[in-house]
Amino acid sequence: MPSKLKGLLTGLALSASLFAQPALSADRELLNTSYDIARELFAAYNVHFSKYWEAKTGETLEVSQSHAGSSKQAQAIIQGLKADVATFNQVTDIDILHARGGLIPENWAERLPNNSSPYYSTMAFLVRKGNPKNIQNWDDLIKEDVALVMPNPKTSGNGRYTYLAALGYAQDRFGDDQTKIDSFLQDFLSHVKVFDSGGRGATTTFIEREIGDVLLTFESEVLNLADRYENGEYEVVTPKVSFLAEFPVTWIDEYVKQNKTEDLAKAYLEHLYSEDAQRLLAGFNYRVHNETVKQETSDRFPEVKLLPIDAIAGSWENATNEHFASGGKLDQLQRRR
Amino acid sequence: MNASQSSRHRRVGDSPVIKWLLIGIAVAVALALLIVPLLVIFVEALGAGWGTLADNLTDQYTLHAIGLTLFVAALTVPLNLVFGTALAWLVTRFRFPGRKLLITLIDIPFAVSPVVAGLLYLLLYGRNGWVGSWLADYDMQLMFSWPGIVMVTVFVTCPFVARELIPLMQQQGSEEEEAGVVLGASGWRIFRTITLPNIKWALIYGVVLTNARAVGEFGAVSVVSGNIRGQTNTLPLHVELLYQDYNIVGAFASASLLAGIAVFTLAVKGFVEWRQTRSLNRLQTEETAQ
Numbered sequence: 001m002p003s004k005l006k007g008l009l010t011g012l013a014l015s016a017s018l019f020a021q022p023a024l025s026a027d028r029e030l031l032n033t034s035y036d037i038a039r040e041l042f043a044a045y046n047v048h049f050s051k052y053w054e055a056k057t058g059e060t061l062e063v064s065q066s067h068a069g070s071s072k073q074a075q076a077i078i079q080g081l082k083a084d085v086a087t088f089n090q091v092t093d094i095d096i097l098h099a100r101g102g103l104i105p106e107n108w109a110e111r112l113p114n115n116s117s118p119y120y121s122t123m124a125f126l127v128r129k130g131n132p133k134n135i136q137n138w139d140d141l142i143k144e145d146v147a148l149v150m151p152n153p154k155t156s157g158n159g160r161y162t163y164l165a166a167l168g169y170a171q172d173r174f175g176d177d178q179t180k181i182d183s184f185l186q187d188f189l190s191h192v193k194v195f196d197s198g199g200r201g202a203t204t205t206f207i208e209r210e211i212g213d214v215l216l217t218f219e220s221e222v223l224n225l226a227d228r229y230e231n232g233e234y235e236v237v238t239p240k241v242s243f244l245a246e247f248p249v250t251w252i253d254e255y256v257k258q259n260k261t262e263d264l265a266k267a268y269l270e271h272l273y274s275e276d277a278q279r280l281l282a283g284f285n286y287r288v289h290n291e292t293v294k295q296e297t298s299d300r301f302p303e304v305k306l307l308p309i310d311a312i313a314g315s316w317e318n319a320t321n322e323h324f325a326s327g328g329k330l331d332q333l334q335r336r337r
Numbered sequence: 338m339n340a341s342q343s344s345r346h347r348r349v350g351d352s353p354v355i356k357w358l359l360i361g362i363a364v365a366v367a368l369a370l371l372i373v374p375l376l377v378i379f380v381e382a383l384g385a386g387w388g389t390l391a392d393n394l395t396d397q398y399t400l401h402a403i404g405l406t407l408f409v410a411a412l413t414v415p416l417n418l419v420f421g422t423a424l425a426w427l428v429t430r431f432r433f434p435g436r437k438l439l440i441t442l443i444d445i446p447f448a449v450s451p452v453v454a455g456l457l458y459l460l461l462y463g464r465n466g467w468v469g470s471w472l473a474d475y476d477m478q479l480m481f482s483w484p485g486i487v488m489v490t491v492f493v494t495c496p497f498v499a500r501e502l503i504p505l506m507q508q509q510g511s512e513e514e515e516a517g518v519v520l521g522a523s524g525w526r527i528f529r530t531i532t533l534p535n536i537k538w539a540l541i542y543g544v545v546l547t548n549a550r551a552v553g554e555f556g557a558v559s560v561v562s563g564n565i566r567g568q569t570n571t572l573p574l575h576v577e578l579l580y581q582d583y584n585i586v587g588a589f590a591s592a593s594l595l596a597g598i599a600v601f602t603l604a605v606k607g608f609v610e611w612r613q614t615r616s617l618n619r620l621q622t623e624e625t626a627q
Contacts, residue, residue: 076481
């Protein structure tokens, strides 16, 4: 019995060491925490960056990925998930790493170009084959018989972006006329047939359940969907005015110090701005900053007047308090329906 | 006697129409809620053929998820086996103040939602938690690595063995053990030669349930895992990840593995129950023969 027990324990210890450690074939390791639908994007970028890093320094690299909703990821990092870099889809979730965790400095956004957002996207429309309701811009969405599908602004960042994009359009068109802005937004919300809890849910409602005439979500998602279903079954409409959705990145100072990965983490994020990497990002239907790549992909990404959060609501904090908090503008406009 | 009884008060269920209607409803519900969804998993997993299924299952990250899940179960089951047996032994063979309270406390993991359990562990053992911040000073990290996953899994599954054993051991009573004590046997010997044979099948049943739950646990593990692919992603988390990636076939392939474990569990459970009844019957026959 004791020898059997010993055997069992040795076996367990062996398998423990197997699963406790990542494959230690590489010289260095990096952990990237990311939002839930960026798996393929970073799977491709990690290969690209590992090659670049090995050519530059001779060190082999193992980049691990963690994917979940970016608010959940931020919480995990604060509670001790020792990630070297965070690549999120919401600025507020990185701000929290400073405000609640004290893990990064307050000026994190100034450490890399373009507000530390190497790529960006905007909100766009997906319509059914032939665009039967002739949707071209935001004001077409409030025509009599148009039904919309979008994620719920209360529960999803994606939905908040869509709401802010509509608000931005109204401000751009009506200027200071608050009554007209409110009445447009109210009209817009009353055309939404289904508010799904998240972006993927809205996509399923539109495509699988065939509800609604227009799906409102990220341009990257809309382009992916149009690619996925050939024969022009769905068409992409990019409105003339929309919201600038940034995809912020940062290295996590506290943990890169502990993990001794500061140089690597910085290089990993800085390299996202290189021409090759920007081309790769554009391949995943994100808009990028590099001029050469921009010109190459101009037919895919038509000119849009992009409004940043500052122009629409002042700041994320304002937007949350004024529009999305309980009893805020969003609630008022929906109640008055 | 039957005839006279039914003529005196006819019950609703006696009419063949009602009987078949009820059976029909039961079968329809079972089909719609249990059997068809289970079949769909396998149909979807095989939707793109056996080759794709094999490809999906031998993917580097899927293999790691399978290994990690089995590893967590391999640690959880023995821990809870010992804990559950000791606990059941304690509350059924000894009287002490607070015994009833202890029996109630065993059920806490059943009463608490797994997500809440995960959060509790995170708040206690996380970087800012009471214990976690102290451990961090010694550079030890439990959450977002496999020890954390094992901890919450042990918590969520710890009532199963005890819950199976307690009613049985209460029913059996302690006469046989008392006889052992009178005859001068040591505690260990009493346990090995009297208690263990008596509770053998219930114990196995508890282990089967513990294992099934440990392998399938999602909520609590999701909170403390950190979702690192190839490091802390268990099979149920992996299913969700693949699904969100639109890799439906891959998600169903991994799900079919979990479903396979479930079906296997049911088979073992059926076998154990059959053995249990058989040994009981044999016992009764022997008693009558004597």
